[in-house]
Amino acid sequence: MANTSKLIWILAVALLIAGTLSGIAWYNNQENSLTEAVVVYPEPRPLKDISLLDADGEPFTEQRFAGRWSLVFVGYTFCPDICPTTLADLARIYPELRQLNGPVQVVFVSVDPERDTPERLKAYTAYFNPDFVAATAGHERLMPAVQQLGLIYGIHEREEQDYLVDHSASIALVNPRGELHASFRPGFDEQSMMPLVDGDELVRDLARILRQWGG
Numbered sequence: 001m002a003n004t005s006k007l008i009w010i011l012a013v014a015l016l017i018a019g020t021l022s023g024i025a026w027y028n029n030q031e032n033s034l035t036e037a038v039v040v041y042p043e044p045r046p047l048k049d050i051s052l053l054d055a056d057g058e059p060f061t062e063q064r065f066a067g068r069w070s071l072v073f074v075g076y077t078f079c080p081d082i083c084p085t086t087l088a089d090l091a092r093i094y095p096e097l098r099q100l101n102g103p104v105q106v107v108f109v110s111v112d113p114e115r116d117t118p119e120r121l122k123a124y125t126a127y128f129n130p131d132f133v134a135a136t137a138g139h140e141r142l143m144p145a146v147q148q149l150g151l152i153y154g155i156h157e158r159e160e161q162d163y164l165v166d167h168s169a170s171i172a173l174v175n176p177r178g179e180l181h182a183s184f185r186p187g188f189d190e191q192s193m194m195p196l197v198d199g200d201e202l203v204r205d206l207a208r209i210l211r212q213w214g215g
Helices: 002-023 082-098 118-128 139-148 199-212
Strands: 038-046 052-054 069-075 104-110 133-136 153-155 165-167 171-174 179-184 187-189 194-196
Touching: 038 199, 052 139, 069 082, 069 165, 069 199, 082 104, 082 118, 082 194, 082 199, 104 118, 104 139, 118 133, 171 199, 179 199
Parallel strands: 069 104, 104 133
Antiparallel strands: 038 179, 052 133, 069 171, 153 165, 171 179, 187 194
């Protein structure tokens, strides 16, 4: 089982690298004034055939991205560090996100469907903010959706009860047309010793992206 998980992880990384090399461009000139923490796709990528379930048991498809900007983070409720820290920071900046020029939603995609039941997911995200959306699915539907978002995950030692899940620390940005628009990359936080997206930089960069948006 461990070898299979490692193979899945290697393939996911390879696919992500291939996609990144084929489509990402830096937006860091004086006109846009974006920080180096954000990568904007020169041609946003349409999301297709997303088939997840939200924490209420309702379908979560690419249609749920329509008409708003979505910040999508992948993780799991048993995560000991990056997930609760990132969600807490998103909750902290959420009032500022709501003041931006365009509706914004936060979506938490669990990459641990075996343990993250809808009830657990709902309680977990509500702890940070009841407006946050949570979704997941079996790996056959989950892996392609996560890869479309430019993110990756891999489960190791799944036969152990307290197994850990490796996953991206980046936050994907989906535009109101349901296209992958940008990615907010983590920096290394010296206090927590973890790779984390800077919430204050995210707000500033997202505000600039929304001002440029011609949707």
